[in-house]
Amino acid sequence: MDNDSLIRVENLVKIYDGGEVPLRALDGVSLTIARGEFVAIMGHSGSGKSTLMNVLGALDRPTEGRYWLDGEDVGEMDVEELADLRNRRIGFIFQSFNLLPRLSALQNVRLPMLYRLENRLDAAKREKTAIAALEVVGLGSRLYHRPNQLSGGQQQRVAIARALINQPALILADEPTGNLDTKSSEEIIGILQNLNRQGVTIVMVTHESDVAAHAGRIVHMKDGKIMTDGPNGHRQRDAAPALESRGGAA
Amino acid sequence: MTFIETIGVAWEGLLLNKLRSFLTTLGVIIGVAAVILMIAISAGAAAAIADQINALGTNLILISAQRGTPGKPPTLVYDDALALAQGVKGISGVAAEQSVTDQVIQWGTANFTIPTLGETPDFPTVRQVPVGSGRFFTQVDLDRKNKVIVLGSKVAHDLFGDTNPVDQEVMLGNTHLTVIGVMAPKGSVGGVDYDDQVYVPLTVLYQRYLANTPVQNRVRAIYVSAASAETMDSAISQIKTLLARRHGVTVSNPDFTVQTQQDIIQTQQATTETFRTLLAWVAAVSLLVGGIGIMNIMLVSVTERTREIGVRVSIGARPDDVRMQFLLEALILSLFGGLVGVVAGIGGAWLFNETGVMRTALVPWSLGLAFAAAAAVGIVFGYFPANTAANLDPIEALRHE
Numbered sequence: 201m202d203n204d205s206l207i208r209v210e211n212l213v214k215i216y217d218g219g220e221v222p223l224r225a226l227d228g229v230s231l232t233i234a235r236g237e238f239v240a241i242m243g244h245s246g247s248g249k250s251t252l253m254n255v256l257g258a259l260d261r262p263t264e265g266r267y268w269l270d271g272e273d274v275g276e277m278d279v280e281e282l283a284d285l286r287n288r289r290i291g292f293i294f295q296s297f298n299l300l301p302r303l304s305a306l307q308n309v310r311l312p313m314l315y316r317l318e319n320r321l322d323a324a325k326r327e328k329t330a331i332a333a334l335e336v337v338g339l340g341s342r343l344y345h346r347p348n349q350l351s352g353g354q355q356q357r358v359a360i361a362r363a364l365i366n367q368p369a370l371i372l373a374d375e376p377t378g379n380l381d382t383k384s385s386e387e388i389i390g391i392l393q394n395l396n397r398q399g400v401t402i403v404m405v406t407h408e409s410d411v412a413a414h415a416g417r418i419v420h421m422k423d424g425k426i427m428t429d430g431p432n433g434h435r436q437r438d439a440a441p442a443l444e445s446r447g448g449a450a
Numbered sequence: 451m452t453f454i455e456t457i458g459v460a461w462e463g464l465l466l467n468k469l470r471s472f473l474t475t476l477g478v479i480i481g482v483a484a485v486i487l488m489i490a491i492s493a494g495a496a497a498a499i500a501d502q503i504n505a506l507g508t509n510l511i512l513i514s515a516q517r518g519t520p521g522k523p524p525t526l527v528y529d530d531a532l533a534l535a536q537g538v539k540g541i542s543g544v545a546a547e548q549s550v551t552d553q554v555i556q557w558g559t560a561n562f563t564i565p566t567l568g569e570t571p572d573f574p575t576v577r578q579v580p581v582g583s584g585r586f587f588t589q590v591d592l593d594r595k596n597k598v599i600v601l602g603s604k605v606a607h608d609l610f611g612d613t614n615p616v617d618q619e620v621m622l623g624n625t626h627l628t629v630i631g632v633m634a635p636k637g638s639v640g641g642v643d644y645d646d647q648v649y650v651p652l653t654v655l656y657q658r659y660l661a662n663t664p665v666q667n668r669v670r671a672i673y674v675s676a677a678s679a680e681t682m683d684s685a686i687s688q689i690k691t692l693l694a695r696r697h698g699v700t701v702s703n704p705d706f707t708v709q710t711q712q713d714i715i716q717t718q719q720a721t722t723e724t725f726r727t728l729l730a731w732v733a734a735v736s737l738l739v740g741g742i743g744i745m746n747i748m749l750v751s752v753t754e755r756t757r758e759i760g761v762r763v764s765i766g767a768r769p770d771d772v773r774m775q776f777l778l779e780a781l782i783l784s785l786f787g788g789l790v791g792v793v794a795g796i797g798g799a800w801l802f803n804e805t806g807v808m809r810t811a812l813v814p815w816s817l818g819l820a821f822a823a824a825a826a827v828g829i830v831f832g833y834f835p836a837n838t839a840a841n842l843d844p845i846e847a848l849r850h851e
């Protein structure tokens with residue numbers, strides 16, 4: 201395996217047995233993502249994007265297939281190791297933000313650090329780190345607000361700060377702008393692009409072409425399979441020009 | 451999550467649902483209060499018994515004839531008491547006692563039946579029933595079989611009203627007796643109302659009320675007061691040896707029993723044991739119900755917060771972290787119940803005492819015990835919900851609305 205690949209999955213299959221016929225949410229997905237890439241995953245609703253992201257985020261296990269993160273076989277890991285992976289090496293961003301409603305922005309951001317106290321900082325340093333992370337996403341003045349006191353865009357920025365807090369190499373974002381207006385979306389994408397420039401690998405699901413246009417590589421999925429996979433720019437159809445003009449205006 | 455933060459989150463959750471939290475912990479509250487009250491009541495009962503024993507006379511030794519063996523009537527006699535008074539060292543008094551069927555007492559037109567006892571001169575000191583007015587009878591009265599009587603305070607009042615009974619003549623049964631004294635009020639001790647009986651010299655009892663009966667000369671009990679606590683053991687062994695010799699039996703197989711206050715306390719404590727057992731069941735059942743309540747509310751909490759659990763897992767919480775969080779919450783819930791229960795228990799014990807329902811004495815360690823019981827309930831019954839939370843599938847948890 202080449203040294204630059206952060207993610208490598210081979211022949212991922214995820215079958216849901218619930219319905220009348222077993223549903224193949226992932227149907228032989230193989231994919232390699234290099235360190236430092238910004239990949240957008242597109243596809244219609246139900247095409248298996250979230251299922252793939254959940255497997256990549258170590259939240260779900262595939263029915264078949266293998267997954268190496270940074271050369272390590274994730275399929276071999278026990279619950280503790282998976283928890284560690286989610287805590288320190290992967291930051292997950294959800295469409296619905298998934299902040300804890302009763303905690304302040306600062307407490308939400310600090311949470312991942314608290315689950316690894318044994319090899320982490322003392323309380324004062326944790327606080328500092330969390331404040332710094334919130335400043336990175338432009339929320340230095342909203343430390344003590346609860347999620348319901350923040351706009352959607354602000355909540356998603358808190359979620360990004362939380363995902364960043366343990367300095368993961370990989371950020372997985374499943375439709376991070378799906379619940380946001382255009383302006384907030386652009387702010388979020390801007391933050392992700394910034395992170396990517398600093399070397400964080402980003403995999404983002406979206407079905408908005410103008411959002412995907414910011415990625416360096418676009419993967420199209422359909423019926424649990426990867427249909428196309430290539431660098432951005434070539435395969436953009438009607439959405440691309442519109443996006444370029446908008447991007448120029450921003 | 452730090453310990454403190456987990457506690458903070460749990461506490462906030464409790465405050466969000468004040469009424470629900472209270473109802474949930476009601477079982478624990480009642481259970482803990484019952485534990486404290488139970489122990490306070492039995493301690494109160496023990497104190498009451500101790501008081502009774504004290505009222506009967508300190509360092510009291512009770513000798514009674516062993517009864518119930520057919521063909522072998524009780525053999526404790528008045529002469530035994532005289533012999534003990536003579537032959538045992540380290541004692542301050544010997545009182546022999548015999549009773550007869552209730553007698554009719556009459557003065558003027560007033561009359562009623564009354565428990566009648568034959569006593570010896572040491573009765574007031576040994577049994578700690580002081581004389582109120584007049585005097586108690588002496589050895590001379592006994593030896594000469596003087597026809598005198600001493601009244602309990604209530605008897606004196608009922609019979610004489612405001613008249614001074616001393617030197618008056620009453621009829622007890624068929625015998626005219628001169629009242630020489632009235633005992634001071636004593637009240638009931640161990641079921642005997644000392645104020646509502648009359649006392650005649652033991653020898654008069656034999657002569658006038660027990661003539662021509664096989665009970666002649668026999669006493670139902672001899673009370674000996676040791677001079678001090680230190681002489682108790684020696685006095686007891688002297689009594690046993692002396693009586694055994696007089697009765698022609700061995701000390702190891704006697705025809706009498708010698709009891710101390712301690713023995714009497716133990717017998718009486720067996721009675722309160724039953725009550726204590728009952729309360730223990732109340733406590734156990736309440737704690738069980740409380741535990742089930744906590745388990746139920748924690749399961750509800752886990753369901754309500756399924757998504758939160760999913761979020762926590764997605765950012766790196768281990769199953770152990772989740773389990774610990776919910777265990778702590780259950781523990782806080784039960785300790786909160788424990789705290790309220792302790793207050794309720796203390797308040798209940800106080801109220802029982804104040805209103806005279808039952809005598810109670812708070813026992814400090816019972817508070818700790820009750821609190822520990824509450825904690826144990828929280829951990830035991832919180833474990834299942836906590837485990838359920840820890841084993842949730844993260845994806846399903848995150849999808850939960």
Ligand SMILES: Nc1ncnc2c1ncn2[C@@H]1O[C@H](COP(=O)(O)OP(=O)(O)O)[C@@H](O)[C@H]1O
Pocket residue numbers: 216217218223224225243244245246247248249250251252
């Ligand atoms: N837990 C599940 N049980 C049954 N079917 C599921 C489950 N999760 C997802 N699916 C199905 O798998 C397919 C892929 O879902 P998903 O990955 O969420 O699609 P996308 O994110 O691309 O919209 C869909 O048909 C969906 O209905």
Ligand SMILES: [Mg+2]
Pocket residue numbers: 249250251374
């Ligand atoms: Mg999806």
